[in-house]
Amino acid sequence: xxxxxxxxxxxxxxxxxxxxxxxxxxxxxxxxxxxxxxxxxxxxxxxxxxxxxxxxxxxxxxxxxxxxxxxxxxxxxxxxxxxxxxxxxxxxxxxxxxxxxxxxxxxxxxxxxxxxxxxxxxxxxxxxxxxxxxxxxxxxxxxxxxxxxxxxxxxxxxxxxxxxxxxxxxxxxxxxxxxxxxxxxxxxxxxxxxxxxxxxxxxxxxxxxxxxxxxxxxxxxxxxxxxxxxxxxxxxxxxxxxxxxxxxxxxxxxxxxxxxxxxxxxxxxxxxxxxxxxxxxxxxxxxxxxxxxxxxxxxxxx
Numbered sequence: 001x002x003x004x005x006x007x008x009x010x011x012x013x014x015x016x017x018x019x020x021x022x023x024x025x026x027x028x029x030x031x032x033x034x035x036x037x038x039x040x041x042x043x044x045x046x047x048x049x050x051x052x053x054x055x056x057x058x059x060x061x062x063x064x065x066x067x068x069x070x071x072x073x074x075x076x077x078x079x080x081x082x083x084x085x086x087x088x089x090x091x092x093x094x095x096x097x098x099x100x101x102x103x104x105x106x107x108x109x110x111x112x113x114x115x116x117x118x119x120x121x122x123x124x125x126x127x128x129x130x131x132x133x134x135x136x137x138x139x140x141x142x143x144x145x146x147x148x149x150x151x152x153x154x155x156x157x158x159x160x161x162x163x164x165x166x167x168x169x170x171x172x173x174x175x176x177x178x179x180x181x182x183x184x185x186x187x188x189x190x191x192x193x194x195x196x197x198x199x200x201x202x203x204x205x206x207x208x209x210x211x212x213x214x215x216x217x218x219x220x221x222x223x224x225x226x227x228x229x230x231x232x233x234x235x236x237x238x239x240x241x242x243x244x245x246x247x248x249x250x251x252x253x254x255x256x257x258x259x260x261x262x263x264x265x266x267x268x269x270x271x272x273x274x275x276x277x278x279x280x281x282x283x284x285x286x287x288x289x290x291x292x293x294x295x296x297x298x299x300x301x302x
Contacts, residue, residue: 004036012036013044019051023274024281026056034063039071046075054086055243055274061089065096066150073100077108080120088240088271091119091207098127099150101134119240122175122207126152129176145187147218152211153179155187165196169203178204179211186215191223198227201245206238213241217248225252229260232272242267243275250279258283 015021015029030048033041048060061079064072079085079093094112097105106128113124130153133139142154153176156164167173167181182200185193197219200212213231216224231237232245246264249257261280267273 006040009033009036009038009040009044013041013047016044017047017051023053023056023277027059027278027281030056030059030063034067037067037069042067042069042071042075046072049075049079049085049089053270053274054088055271055278057085057089058092058271061092061096065092065099068100068150070100070102073097073102073105076100077105080108080112086271087117087119088243090115090117091123091240094120094123094127095152098123098130098152101131103131103135106131118205119207122205123152126176126179129153129174145183146189147186149218151179151183153183155184156180158184158188161185161188161190161192161196164193165199168196168200171204175205175208178208182212182215186219189219189221191221194219194221194223198224201227201231201241206240209238209241210244213244213248217244217251220251220253222252222254225249225254225256228252229256232260232264235267239269239271242269243271246272246275246279247282250276250282253283 012029012032016026016033018026030045033045042064045060045064049057051057057079061076064076076093076096080090080097082090085093094109097109109124109128109131113121113128115121115124133154134142145151145155156167156177164181164185168178168185170178182197185197194216197212197216201209203209209231213228216228228245228248232242232249234242246261249261258280261276261283264272265276265280267276
C-alpha cells in the first residue's frame with residue numbers, strides 16, 4: 001500500500017467518479033487508486049460501480065481483483081448478484097473474487113456457476129477451480145508471472161508449443177486447463193507461441209476469446225496485430241471480445257494499430273467505442289517521448 005494522505009486519495013476518487021471528465025483521465029485515476037491500495041482507495045473505487053459505462057465498471061472490478069484485498073469481497077459479491085449490471089461487469093466481479101481467492105467466496109461462486117449468462121457462469125467455474133488449486137497443498141505455489149498480473153489460472157509446466165496449442169483449442173478439455181495452456185504460451189513469448197495464441201481468437205466462447213486477446217495485449221507483439229485487427233473489425237463478434245482486441249492493439253501501438261482504432265472510434269457498441277478511445281490514449285502514451293525516455297532508463301539500469 002502506497003502512503004498517501006486520505007484527502008489526496010479522495011481527490012483522486014473524485015476524478016474517477018466524475019462523468020464530466022474524459023474517460024482516459026478517469027482510467028488513470030482508477031489505476032492510481034489501485035496502486036495506492038487500502039480501504040479508502042477501495043471505497044473510492046466502489047463508487048464507480050454507479051457509472052453508466054460498462055467499460056469503466058469492468059475495469060473497476062478488474063482492479064479490485066488485482067489488488068487482492070479481501071475488503072473488496074463484499075463489494076464484488078454485490079456486483080455479481082446485481083442482474084442490472086452488464087454481463088461484462090458481473091463476469092469481471094466473479095473473476096476478481098477468484099483473484100482475491102478468499103475461502104468465503106466459494107459459496108457465492110458455486111451459486112453463480114449456474115448463472116444463465118454464459119460469461120458469468122464460465123467465470124465462476126474458473127474461479128472455483130483456481131480456489132481449489134490454491135487450497136490443494138499438493139499443487140506448487142503460483143509464482144508471479146513476468147507481467148505482474150493475477151491470472152484466472154496458473155500456467156502448466158513447460159511443454160512443446162504444439163502440445164500447448166492443441167490443449168488451447170481442444171473443446172473437450174476443461175476451460176481451466178485451456179486457460180492454463182494459454183498462460184503458459186504467454187509466458188514463453190516466442191513467435192510460435194504468439195501465433196498459437198492468435199488461433200485462439202477463432203475458437204471457443206466469448207469469455208475464452210476475450211482472455212486470449214487480453215494476453216496478446218500483455219505480450220505487445222506485432223505478430224498478433226493481423227489477428228487482433230480482424231477480430232475487432234468483425235462486427236458480428238461478441239463486444240467483450242472486440243473490446244479486448246481494441247485494448248490489445250492500443251498496447252502494441254503501431255501505426256497500423258492506431259489507424260484501425262481510429263476507424264472504430266465511432267462503433268455502435270459503446271464498450272467497443274470507449275475501448276478504442278482508451279486504446280488510442282495508450283498508443284499516444286506508448287509513443288510519447290516520456291515513455292521512450294523511461295524505457296531507455298530501464299534498459300540502462302537492467
